[in-house]
Amino acid sequence: MASSPAATPAATHDMLRTRRSVPPIQLDGPGPSAEELDGWLAIAARVPDHGKLAPWRFLVIEGEARHRLGAIIADTHAKDFPDADEKRLDQERRRLAHAPLVVAIVSRAGPHIKIPEWEQVLSAGAVCMNFVVAANAAGYATAWLTEWFAYDRRVLDALGLEPSERIAGFIHVGRAREVPSDRPRPDLAQIVTRL
Template sequence: MNATLDLLTTRRSVPPLLLDGPGPDRAQLETILTVAARVPDHGKLAPWRFIVIADAARERVGETIAATFLADNPEATPERLAQERNRLMHAPVAVAVVSRVGPHVKIPEWEQLLSVGAATMNLVIAANASGFATSWLTEWYAYDRRVLDALGLAPSEKLAGFVHIGRAREVPSDRPRPSLSEIVTYL
């Protein structure tokens, strides 16, 4: 095998609670995001964009998440609000991947959506290849319009998820993977 195949066959998500710093510096992050953007993109639409949430921005977005949760759950305990507030505080960097999929005369929305997923996975792989651990998550706040508005998403935009990037304190054991006999058909 080669280094790329080794990475792809051993890649494992690491929950944000198990991620620490240091995270990628600006140059490393720009390399990771450059790789993330090198995906199939029919029509050169770039149906995705990235929002980097690091440093104090993690706290600001966390306050928005907690306030939104409290608005819907006024009985929430201080402990639960702290959990919501700290959603983006575990890893040193979170990158929100924004889907800008929309109607196009030539490029079906389905193909644009696939490009968004490919950009997100390239981001994960580029970060892993750079020596970082990652976790791609959505959670409830990725679907809440109030949080999306606070992040600056247009009404037509959606969130593909947050990619948390840091250093693994520990790597969880691998999960069972599907057997090729269950998912592959040869014609």
């Protein structure tokens, strides 16, 4: 069976070599179809997972949910900063509304008799990256972010997270209006040690 050009190692390497985050404010629709999204979620879940714990889960945030959760984020910010002006509150309100789709990866890492919690956390990070790569390979742009509200218990409660759960990332997905210029990347000579 012949593979498609997008599936060739050279095309995959080129995509990974040039992959670039795009700020959510520069992402537009249309977003992915339900079928595309389900495919990416399946790809994201195919990560190293010592013990087959699936120590992560997904929250799909699209449509009106982006605005409803944005209102919660803005209200939470206003409680902490009562002097915040309307411009700032509008920025908070729109945190999840720029891209047509946001997927939150929730880490369910916790104590286990055999599987270190650290390995479970790393697995959640791998889920985030698999999801980003799947979306990018399909021609969409992404931004993997957390922001302050990923660490605010009031917002996490509104998202339905259990007390032991944490946000590994909010992945914003859309079509890039423009791709920012690349940022400096690490010099391999500074980060590689050969033993």
